[in-house]
Amino acid sequence: MGRIAIKFISAQDAASDSWDLVVVGSGMGSLFFLMKYLQERPDQRVLIVEKGGYNTHDWQLQNLQNSTVDNHRTYRNIGEFHKEWAYTIGLGGSSNCWWALTPRLHPDDFRIHTMTGTSVDWPITYDDLVPYYQQAERKMLIAGSDELEEHYPGTAPFPQPHHHLTTADEMMRARPGHLHYPMPTAKLSLATEESSRNRCCSTSRCHLCPVDAKFNALNGFRDVLSHPAVSIVVDAEVQMLDTAGGVVKSVQFRQAGKDYKAACDLCVLGANALWSPFIMLRSGIGGHGVGRYLGEKMLANVEVYLDGLEHYNGGTATTTMNLSLLKDGRTKDRGTTFLIFKNGFDHGVRLDPPGRWRESLPLGLYVEDHMHYDNGVFDDGGDVPAVKFAPWSPYAQNTLDHAMSRLPEILKPLPVEEIRDPKIWPTLGHVQGTCRMGTDIGNSVVDRDLVSHAVRNLVVVGTSTFPTSGSVNPTLTAAAMSLRSAERLVG
Template sequence: MEINRVSAKDINEEHYELVVVGSGFGSSFFLTEALKHLTGRALILEWGDFHPWDWQIQTQSSSAIKPDSTYDNRGEKPWNTTIALGGGMNCWYSQTPRLHPSDFAIRTRYGVGNDWPLSYAELEPYYCQAEQIMSIAGDPDMTRVLPRSQPFPQPPHKGSSIDMLMKEAMPDHHFIMPTGRARVATGTRGVCCANATCNLCPMNAKFTAQNGLAELYSHPKVDVCLKTEVRTLEYQGNIIKGVTIRSDGQEFKVFGDLFVLGANAIQSPAILLRSDINFGETGMGLHEQVGANVEVYLDGLGNFDGSTITTGLNYSLYDGDFRKEHSACLVYFENRWPYGLRPEIGRWNQTLPLMLVSEDLPNVENRVVIDPQTGQAIIDYRGESDYGMKGVQYGLDSLEKLLAPLPVESINFREWRLTESHVQGTLRMGQVDDGSVVDGHMVHHKMRNLVVVGTATYPSCSPANPSLTAAALSIRAADLLYS
C-alpha cells in the first residue's frame, strides 16, 4: 500500500485545512467523507507505524506497540487497543451488527443510562454507506429487528445446521451474523475460510484499512505522519489552533483550521486532559460489554458446518421492558470449538459454543485520568454494574427455553469473558448541560472546530459490536459538517 508519508520534522509549523488525530474507524471514515469537500490539504497523525498484512501474519501481531505500554492500568481488566495505521481495522473480528433502535433512547424508554442525541432513523442512511464501503455480508431477514433502506452489499454467510433450525423456529429473532468478512471475493479481499483466526486473517478476507481504504492514505491531498504521538491541542478561546506532537524524542507543532480527534477512548481523553480542555465528564464513563461463554452439548446434531467464525445472532433476549431492571442480552452462535471437540466416538462435533453479551451502564467512577507529572493516561476502572451482570444472568437463565428447538443434552457455563475489546465512553455525546462532551454532530461543546469521533463518544453500551456504528457516525459527522 502506498502512503504519502511525511515526518514530524517535515511538517513542523505547517498549516493544514484538516488535522486528523488517529487513523482508526472514526478518523478514517470521517476523512473518507471529508475528502469530497476539502479544498486544501489534510494531515493524519498516527502514534503507531504502518504494518503490511504479510508482516502481521508473519509476526502474528497487529502492531509493534503493546497497548498496555501506552497507559497505566490500575485494575485487572484488560483494555485492548491497536496502535498502528488503521487502528482497530487491523485486528477486529469484523462482526458488524447495527445498534438496535431502542439503544439510542434507553433513558426515555426504560429510565436507565443516557439517550443518544440522535435516533436510529437518523443514522440509518449512514449505516448503509458504511456497509457499502466495507462490502458487508448480511442476512436480509435482519430488517425484522433492524430496519434498513438498502440491501446488504453481499449475501449472508452460510449458517450452520443449528442456525437453520433456530431460524425456522424463531424467524423474527434468529439471523446470520452480518460481517465485514467477505462471503464473495472482491478485487482486494479473499473469501472467509472460517478458520477462526479473524484478528489476523490469513485470507485477507475481512475489511481492513489496507484492503478497503488504501486510496485514502495515498490521496494527493493527504499527508500521513507515522510514529508520532499527539501530546496536546493548542487553543485560543474556543478555537483549536494547533497540536503539539512528539517524534524521536523531539516536539514539533502543526497548525490547522479543523481538527478531528479519534485516538481511541483512552488516548483521546488523555490528550484533552493534558491540554487542559476538561469540559463536562471528560474521561469519565469508560465502559464496554459484559460477557460469558457457554458450551452446549447436543444429542445427535452436529455443528461447525457454517462458513464463518460466528454464524448466528439471536435477539430473543435483546429488547423489552425488562431493560428497566437489567440489561439486554445478545446471543452469539459460534462456528468454532474453543474448548475442544467432544471425545465420544461419533459425537466430536455435537457441541455448540455460545457467547452471551450484555450492555453495561456507564459509570462516571470508571474513568481515564492523567499522571500529573508525565501526562500518561491512567485507567481507573471500578468494575461492571449490577445492571449489566444481571443481564448476563438473565441470558444464562433463559438459555434452556431459547434453545428449545435444538436437541440439547446439557448447558455448561464455561467462564466470564475478561473483555470484549470494545473500549467505549469517556467523551460521550449529548446536550451541552448534561455532562456530555460533544453534541449530536460530534462537535466538542466548547471547542467548536474540534470533532470527536470513534467509540469514545458512545453515551450508552449496546450488546452489539460497536465498529460499524463508529464508521457510520463519522460519515454522518463529516456529511453534516460540510453540507
C-alpha cells in the first residue's frame, strides 16, 4: 500500500494554532474515538500528536519491523523483577503489531467482585457495550461464527465467515456439548471489494502480515487519518498537559529537542498504558491509582504431542477458542483461563521421533491475574516511565494449575500422546490498568465515559482504563469503549 493522503504538519504549525481536539497517540483507542467524533462533528479542527513516525506497510515488510523506535527503550524497569512490555510506537500504534484476535469480553468479566468478593466490578456492563462491539466488528470486518451468540448475546451476524478450521478443531467440535468455536479475528477470510485488504495467508507472521489481511490503522482508518479536519505531527513526544481551572489548556510536546504547545478545547489521551499515566503524573492530574494497577494476563504456551494426527491445516494463525475453562468460572482463589488453539509453530517442529513433525498442537492459555496496586508506572524524574511489576501472584498460579489439570479432559476427543509442561512467555502484549475506570475519584482515574474525574475536558482511551484484565484479548473492547465515549460526549 502506498502513502495515505495525510496532512502532516510541522511542530511550529501545530503550536501556532488552537485546536478543537488534540489527540495524543494514534492507536486503536484514539482512532475509534476520533472516527465517531468526526461523524458527529466533521468541521472540528483536530490535531494528532504521535511520538513515533509514519512507517507504511511496505516499509515494515522491507525492514522486518513495525517501527524505528525500540519500544523497550521507552520504559525502564525498576525493582527486582524486570518484565517485558510489548507495543509499537508509530502512526497507528499497536494496530501495526497486533495479531488481530477479536473476541469480546464475557458478560461475567464485568462483575468479578459481585461474583467472588474479590477485585472490582466495572462501572459499565456487557450490555452497555453490545451496540459498540457491533460497530467495531463491522468496521474491522471481523470473521467469526454466529454460534457465539449463545455465550455472547448480540454477536450475530459477523461481517465475514470464520476461517477454515483444522482437523483437530473439527474433532473437538464433534463432541456432544462442545464449547469449541471459531476464533473471531480481524483478518479477512474472504477478500472483498469494500476493502483493499487481502485474504489471510495463514503463515503466522501476523505482526507484519505479509498480505495486508489484518485490520490496522493504515488500511482501516484511511478515512480518519486523511480527513480534511485532521492534521498530524509525528516524531513528537508529549511531555505534559497544561491545566488551569480543572481543564486542559494545551498539550506540551517535544520534537528534535525543542518544546512546543498546542492549545485545545478537548484532549484525548491514548498513549498506551505506560505513557498515558506517565503524562498524567507529570501533569499533576489526580485520581485514585494514576499509574497503579498495572497488569496483563499471563501467557502460558503448551505443546501437545498427538498420536497419528497431523496438525497445521487451518486457515489462519489461531483458528479456535475453547470456552471450557472460562465456563468453569472464578473463585476467590483463582480466575479464568481463555484457551486458544493455534495453527503456527510456536514451539518449532516436532523432531522426535523423526517423520512426525506435524503431530503436535500448540495451545495458548490466557491466565487471569488480579491487578495489584503496587504494580505500576512512576515518574521518578527520568525521561521514560519507571515501571515496577512483581512476579505473577498465587492467584494466577492457582489459575494456571487449574487449567493444566483440566486439559486432559478437555482434549479427550483428540489422540493425545503427551501434554507438555507450560512455558510462560515474557509478555502477552496486553498492557492494562494504570488509568482505571470507576464510579468516582476515590476509586478510579476516569468515569464510565472515560472522562477524567479531575480534569473534565480530558478523555483517556485504550486498555489503560480497564479495571480488570478480563478473560480475553482487550483490543475489541477498547475500541467499543472509545466509540461509546465519543458518542456520549458529542453525539
